[in-house]
Amino acid sequence: MKHFLLIYDYAPDYLSTRPAHRPAHLDLARQSAERDELQLGGAVPDADPPFGLLLFKAETPAIAEAFAKADPYVVNGVVTGWRVCEWVTVVGETALTQV
DSSP: OEEEEEEEEEOTTHHHHSTTTHHHHHHHHHHHHHTTOEEEEEEETTSSSOEEEEEEEESSTHHHHHHHHHOHHHHTTSEEEEEEEEEOOOSSTTOSOOO
């Protein structure tokens, strides 16, 4: 298993467009978490510009990519761009790489 970060670029007006799509987004996230794919997710509001960050555990980046493609935030323009990066975790109880 590996960790993958799904990084979301928010639209400038995301705070006003997000509420309409938040319930469906959270439902998708909870389903992924129940399958032990999504480990953590949330916003980084103090960054300039703010962005979203979701941590997935999977064999390949396909799980995170499929999540993004199905996410109501992406489909409805709350998120204007996204990317998936492997994160090699080495320290902590849930790190997936042993050194």
